[in-house]
Amino acid sequence: MSVLFESFAFKHGVPIDADFVFDVRCLPNPYWNVELRTLNGSEEPIIEFFEQEEEVSKMLLTVSTFLKTWLPKFREDNRSYVTIAIGCTGGQHRSVYISNMLKKVFKTEYPNTQTWHRELN
Numbered sequence: 001m002s003v004l005f006e007s008f009a010f011k012h013g014v015p016i017d018a019d020f021v022f023d024v025r026c027l028p029n030p031y032w033n034v035e036l037r038t039l040n041g042s043e044e045p046i047i048e049f050f051e052q053e054e055e056v057s058k059m060l061l062t063v064s065t066f067l068k069t070w071l072p073k074f075r076e077d078n079r080s081y082v083t084i085a086i087g088c089t090g091g092q093h094r095s096v097y098i099s100n101m102l103k104k105v106f107k108t109e110y111p112n113t114q115t116w117h118r119e120l121n
Contacts, residue, residue, distance in 0.1 A: 005099040009091030018085035041096025091119030
């Protein structure tokens with residue numbers, strides 16, 4: 001089964017093909033730090049910012065636990081793919097980072113795991 005983690009900006013609408021949608025707008029936003037504003041969630045300064053935030057770790061654990069529980073059921077049902085949309089306000093920092101981290105968590109169990117960053121592409 002293919003697993004796609006798609007980051008997106010709520011201000012541009014929720015992806016219509018998502019099987020699951022998670023809202024990470026409640027997490028600290030590096031946009032408000034002028035030095036980090038132009039970067040994205042794949043870049044080292046943003047990664048370091050999020051690694052220092054306990055709430056981000058909690059969100060990752062919560063979402064990954066949910067998905068570890070339910071993705072096997074989709075695979076057992078012979079689904080060929082699942083799209084998991086991760087949204088924040090601008091689709092640049094929080095959703096990108098969370099999508100990338102979730103890909104790392106699920107890549108071993110689901111080798112065809114990918115990310116697509118809608119607002120960065």
